[in-house]
Amino acid sequence: QVQLVESGGGLVQAGGSLRVSCEVSGRTIGTYLMAWFRQVPGSEREFVGAISQSADKTVYADSVKGRFTISRDNAKNTVDLQMHSLKPEDTAVYYCAARAGLYFGNLDLVPLYNYWGQGTQVTVSS
Numbered sequence: 001q002v003q004l005v006e007s008g009g010g011l012v013q014a015g016g017s018l019r020v021s022c023e024v025s026g027r028t029i030g031t032y033l034m035a036w037f038r039q040v041p042g043s044e045r046e047f048v049g050a051i052s053q054s055a056d057k058t059v060y061a062d063s064v065k066g067r068f069t070i071s072r073d074n075a076k077n078t079v080d081l082q083m084h085s086l087k088p089e090d091t092a093v094y095y096c097a098a099r100a101g102l103y104f105g106n107l108d109l110v111p112l113y114n115y116w117g118q119g120t121q122v123t124v125s126s
């Protein structure tokens with residue numbers, strides 16, 4: 001059973017930084033494309049960014065490009081999302097997701113992901 005557990009969410013002022021982490025258990029993440037999504041109440045889950053199995057490719061949503069960075073440590077089975085220059089509109093529950101296979105496309109399609117964490121709340125105050 002693969003489990004993803006996010007941590008590190010919290011309250012931060014606009015312009016600040018925050019790092020959220022995802023710890024995976026049950027299987028090595030080296031075979032999974034890893035991604036971060038976020039969701040606010042009443043809205044669909046939104047793609048934030050993704051990183052390939054070997055970390056040689058990353059893709060980000062336009063809304064976070066240049067401010068957010070995804071990294072992974074396959075030896076520790078963890079994936080991090082470093083967020084800088086946070087804005088109130090970044091407020092959401094952030095989810096970690098894992099997807100099997102080497103295809104690095106359609107990254108924003110929620111149904112293509114095999115495993116999800118429970119989410120961690122990030123709140124950015126103005």
